[in-house]
Amino acid sequence: MTEAAAAVAWRLGADRVESARDRQHAATLGLTPINDVPALGFYIERDDDGLVLRHAADPAGTGLRCALADTTELADRQAGGRRSPLARAFGLHRHAPMRVLDTTAGLARDAATLASLGCDVTAIERQPALYALIEDATQRIHATPEQRPVWWSHWQWPVHADAADWLSADAGQKAFDAIYIDPMFASPRRKSAPQKALAWLAELAGTDEDAPALLEIARAHARRRVVVKQHARAEPMAPPDLQIRGRAIRFDIYLTPRA
Structure with missing residues (x-):
């Protein structure tokens, strides 16, 4: 938990x-x-x-929201395209887009980036308030076809659940090429990122002490790979097959090729 x-x-x-x-x-x-x-x-x-x-301490502030349709924010996250560390971690610089499950969606920023790169993405979030933000953003875009981004057909309806439990139930019906885990740990990761967003997400989600168990379940279900986002200096949850390094973060990749 x-x-x-x-x-x-x-x-x-x-x-x-x-x-x-x-x-x-x-x-x-x-x-x-x-x-x-x-x-x-x-x-x-x-x-x-x-x-x-x-x-409550900042009721007049900008707050945080799920900005699926924010083209400026998405363009920033898309910098580098299929050569970006995130895209390379999923093999998108070499292979066709795949079906991805984001098990720790947060504000769905990485999930939206992957969808914009052509992956069919399902986002899971177990924190109720964060899920409500993702669901609301999805509903608003779905209800306004003229505002849908060009990649919207790749965005699947989000799921409110514990990812480990959801994957384990009716596993045969849930086929994903890649599974993504972006766990929240006790130490803040990206000091260059907006501090309010990181601090609020950390307080909301707590620390994902069950992330290693989720990794094992994900490795048993992913058809091609599991990608884990980590602090650049953090210890891997398990020995990875590959690593993609950014300036402040690292992607640990666990290959799970299945016929």
């Missing part, structure tokens, strides 16, 4: 129909519906651009 994950509330809006729908969805996800900004901790609320994650 995740260690020291933070609880999150769902602040309801003034619109009665929308508020009733959000209240029901909050209950489904195990989030506490509230009417006012809480005194402490995280909460999500709906604004004109969809669901946003905020903190």
Whole structure:
């Protein structure tokens, strides 16, 4: 299980129909519906651009949201194209795009990048508030065809589940060429990345102490490879077959070729 994950509330809006729908969805996800900004901790609320994650200490701040359709942000993440470390970790510089399962989606930034590179991507997130952000972004784009990015056909509906449990259930029906794991550990990884996003994600998700167990399950299910994102100086969870190094991060690759 995740260690020291933070609880999150769902602040309801003034619109009665929308508020009733959000209240029901909050209950489904195990989030506490509230009417006012809480005194402490995280909460999500709906604004004109969809669901946003905020903190009681910074209610007027920009917050965090899942920006699937943010072309500027995606262009930054796509820098290098199929020669980028992420693309090379999945073998996209040599092979055709594949079916990918992102088991630790977070805000779905890497998942969206892989979809933009042609991979059919399914994103799983077990933290309820983060999943709500991904689901809301998916729903909003799905409902507005004129705003869909060109790669939208590669984006599958997200899943709210523990990835290890989800993979283990009806495993024969879940065929993925590659499985991606981006675990959250106690030490912050990328000091050049936006500190608020990293700090908030770390507090929300806690530390993924069960990541080594997820790796073993993923290796038993992936048809071609498992890719694990790590701090550049972190110890591998298991001896990898290949490694792709970036400036601050490293991708450990475990080959799992199957007929």
